[in-house]
Amino acid sequence: MKEIIISGGKSLSGRIEPSGSKNAALPIIFATIAAPGISYISNVSDIGDTAVAVKILECFGAKVKRVGNITEINTENLEYVLPSRELTRKIRASSYLIGACLARFGKFHLSEFGGCSFCNRPIDMHLYAAEKLGAEYNRGEISAKKLVGAKIDFEKQSVGATINSLIMATAAEGETVLFGVAKEPHVRAFVEFLVSAGADITENEDSFIVKKSNLHGGSVKVIPDMIEAGTYLLLGPMTEGSVTVTGAAALELESFLEPLSLSGVSVSYDGEDITLSGTPKRPISIKTAPHPGYPTDLQPQIAPLMAKYFGGRIEECVWQNRFSYLDSLMCFGVMSERNTERALIRPSIIHSSTAAAPDLRGGAALAICALAARGESKIKNADMILRGYSDFESKLKSLGANIKLYDNSANEESTACLNNPNKTKEV
Numbered sequence: 001m002k003e004i005i006i007s008g009g010k011s012l013s014g015r016i017e018p019s020g021s022k023n024a025a026l027p028i029i030f031a032t033i034a035a036p037g038i039s040y041i042s043n044v045s046d047i048g049d050t051a052v053a054v055k056i057l058e059c060f061g062a063k064v065k066r067v068g069n070i071t072e073i074n075t076e077n078l079e080y081v082l083p084s085r086e087l088t089r090k091i092r093a094s095s096y097l098i099g100a101c102l103a104r105f106g107k108f109h110l111s112e113f114g115g116c117s118f119c120n121r122p123i124d125m126h127l128y129a130a131e132k133l134g135a136e137y138n139r140g141e142i143s144a145k146k147l148v149g150a151k152i153d154f155e156k157q158s159v160g161a162t163i164n165s166l167i168m169a170t171a172a173e174g175e176t177v178l179f180g181v182a183k184e185p186h187v188r189a190f191v192e193f194l195v196s197a198g199a200d201i202t203e204n205e206d207s208f209i210v211k212k213s214n215l216h217g218g219s220v221k222v223i224p225d226m227i228e229a230g231t232y233l234l235l236g237p238m239t240e241g242s243v244t245v246t247g248a249a250a251l252e253l254e255s256f257l258e259p260l261s262l263s264g265v266s267v268s269y270d271g272e273d274i275t276l277s278g279t280p281k282r283p284i285s286i287k288t289a290p291h292p293g294y295p296t297d298l299q300p301q302i303a304p305l306m307a308k309y310f311g312g313r314i315e316e317c318v319w320q321n322r323f324s325y326l327d328s329l330m331c332f333g334v335m336s337e338r339n340t341e342r343a344l345i346r347p348s349i350i351h352s353s354t355a356a357a358p359d360l361r362g363g364a365a366l367a368i369c370a371l372a373a374r375g376e377s378k379i380k381n382a383d384m385i386l387r388g389y390s391d392f393e394s395k396l397k398s399l400g401a402n403i404k405l406y407d408n409s410a411n412e413e414s415t416a417c418l419n420n421p422n423k424t425k426e427v
């Protein structure tokens with residue numbers, strides 16, 4: 001496992017160009033299974049999760065190569081196999097194999113889908129959609145002799161179920177209408193890839209209409225990662241510096257920036273640049289929601305900023321109980337109270353510490369604390385962070401951070417928090 005050592009307390013300033021969106025690239029990579037031919041995907045971020053996705057595709061016989069900034073995936077000659085459970089359990093996006101394999105091979109043996117384990121992550125809506133399209137589930141195998149178009153109404157917005165349904169619908173006879181769909185920027189970027197691969201998809205306000213089509217290789221440029229951009233932007237107010245990210249229009253960060261602006265943080269736009277500087281002057285309040293609401297994947301990273309200044313309130317409306325990271329933040333002095341839907345972050349004195357990254361975004365929140373705290377901090381289990389942030393060390397160095405990434409596999413310790421093992425208070 002890798003670990004990160006940070007000598008914090010420096011004011012960080014500079015300009016970051018976000019890498020390609022993890023949550024856009026992953027479904028595109030898996031969907032190439034359903035699009036026989038060569039796909040050209042540019043701007044795929046070099047992170048742990050995309051590397052695992054490529055390895056899973058190679059299990060089916062896909063030929064993948066990187067030429068400059070373009071990932072070429074040849075899925076002309078694939079064979080249905082059971083990909084290694086060791087691989088599928090590493091990333092949540094392996095659940096896109098349900099749609100991709102049903103569309104290409106008419107079957108899939110359900111596997112153990114991994115990813116961040118901050119709470120229970122069901123797949124009932126993915127299976128509901130597959131069944132509505134004519135698939136049957138029997139003893140761990142989901143299969144369909146023929147997928148047939150249907151009207152599917154989702155009771156809540158799910159990124160994963162929307163993406164799997166879109167893939168299956170391209171192979172379903174006739175027309176499929178999906179209501180109550182997720183409209184995150186990465187879902188729309190995924191639709192752009194499917195259309196480039198020959199899909200017939202019409203987008204309405206809260207629905208997609210999909211007609212059967214024979215997919216072939218497609219080409220797309222992966223959009224910039226809004227979550228990565230938001231994570232770096234927070235370092236401006238957190239360290240009393242000034243951080244700029246490029247690509248403002250594509251990032252769609254308005255709902256993230258609004259509560260920061262209301263708290264007194266300076267949010268400025270200059271063409272395609274967004275800059276955060278200054279510090280909060282009052283408590284910050286956020287409520288996560290599907291897009292265009294405040295993104296749940298930027299919820300853990302704002303908690304340190306609340307703690308360093310006037311505190312704040314978090315209402316988590318996407319995942320139940322996405323607060324376990326607060327136990328790790330407590331190692332850095334962040335005081336909080338919580339139940340399954342809400343957390344109250346107390347004004348706290350953030351200090352250096354050693355803690356293990358509990359998951360991807362929780363790990364990023366630990367790094368934010370470490371960068372703001374004077375003295376040396378260590379983040380163990382840093383592979384969690386590298387699953388979703390490319391060039392993490394060099395991007396932070398470019399802002400002036402004193403950070404070093406080590407591979408410490410030979411010298412593991414199991415301690416999650418060395419100087420404060422207490423849990424945050426459950427209310």
Ligand code: EPZ
Pocket residue numbers: 022023026092093116120121122123124125126127156157158159160161182296297318319320360361388
């Ligand atoms: C995607 O997960 C992202 N992962 C998550 O990002 C993100 O937090 C989430 O969308 C919400 O934006 C990837 O794109 C790989 P959902 P996904 O289905 O698709 C419930 C990160 O840090 N639900 O939109 O798994 C579910 O419990 C990761 O990058 C069901 O009830 O999320 C949740 O409450 C973490 N049944 C809500 O829907 C289902 O079958 C939204 O989940 C599916 C979901």
